[in-house]
Amino acid sequence: MAILEEISSFLQKGRLPKVKELVNQALEENIPAKDILEQGLLAGMDVIGEKFKNNEIFVPEVLIAARAMNGGVEILKPYLTQAGVEDKGTVIIGTVKGDLHDIGKNLVKMMMEGKGLKVIDLGVDVSPEAYIEAAKEHNADIIACSALLTTTMVEMKNVVEQVKASDLNGKVKIMIGGAPVTDSYREAIGADYYTPDAATASDVALEICSANK
Numbered sequence: 001m002a003i004l005e006e007i008s009s010f011l012q013k014g015r016l017p018k019v020k021e022l023v024n025q026a027l028e029e030n031i032p033a034k035d036i037l038e039q040g041l042l043a044g045m046d047v048i049g050e051k052f053k054n055n056e057i058f059v060p061e062v063l064i065a066a067r068a069m070n071g072g073v074e075i076l077k078p079y080l081t082q083a084g085v086e087d088k089g090t091v092i093i094g095t096v097k098g099d100l101h102d103i104g105k106n107l108v109k110m111m112m113e114g115k116g117l118k119v120i121d122l123g124v125d126v127s128p129e130a131y132i133e134a135a136k137e138h139n140a141d142i143i144a145c146s147a148l149l150t151t152t153m154v155e156m157k158n159v160v161e162q163v164k165a166s167d168l169n170g171k172v173k174i175m176i177g178g179a180p181v182t183d184s185y186r187e188a189i190g191a192d193y194y195t196p197d198a199a200t201a202s203d204v205a206l207e208i209c210s211a212n213k
């Protein structure tokens, strides 16, 4: 449908007012909210995710596209709840204890939301206890930890150990990432998944959640 392609295209350009206008117009034309979300907004975010992964676009373009997506999603939210859009899975995300960097974590969150996942954002400086409490409260599929400092990435080990010692052991997967983090570090601390960028993180999160269904 032409209007859904237009929504996708304006989202990719980060044109928030135009995206909002077209989403409202599509609703007036009785296009189901689920189609507007999936074939308009999420389709646009998929293109952004791929381009970001391939270094064709950079952080500012991703942020303005994500802002446009959030604007569209806000309008759709009440309709989506009514339409009973399928619950694709829940992710608890945060930057680890002692670490205040949140730009990368926010990108991961936006990409995951772009895949239709529910993301509970605990912000920065998140203790292992806070991740665990939120994962229990929201019956989460994934705990996603971001760290940007070599001095704070060690906190990820504490998250893994405390999850393993809790009744979440085996029920929730732990994803880690951030500039100093590597797959060999993941292996060393026993986390489940390492991904190098936001787009890959969202792909992997969707796979994990789909496997849980």
Ligand code: B1M
Binding pocket: 059, 098, 099, 100, 101, 102, 103, 104, 105, 107, 108, 144, 145, 146, 147, 148, 149, 150, 151, 175, 176, 177, 178, 179, 180, 195, 196, 197, 198, 199, 201
């Ligand atoms: Co800070 N800082 N900083 N800083 N800062 C770095 C990280 C540093 C590399 C700069 C440097 O020295 N070259 C250095 C770390 C050195 C180290 O540990 N090896 C550093 C330092 C030392 C510090 C302070 C200690 C400085 C000081 O006070 N002396 C201090 C620490 C504060 C604290 O956290 N306790 C500090 C503070 C800050 C600011 C507050 C000023 C600001 C943060 C603002 C904010 O986030 N709101 C800041 C910034 C902006 C940076 C740099 C310049 C940029 C980081 C960034 O946002 N990159 C950074 C240098 C650099 O990286 N060039 C630096 C863009 C972002 C999109 O990338 O976060 O890597 P990134 O996310 C990527 C991937 O890593 C991945 O996806 C994203 C994109 O695809 N990813 C995940 C991230 N999380 C993931 C999770 C996943 C999967 C993928 O799964 C769960």
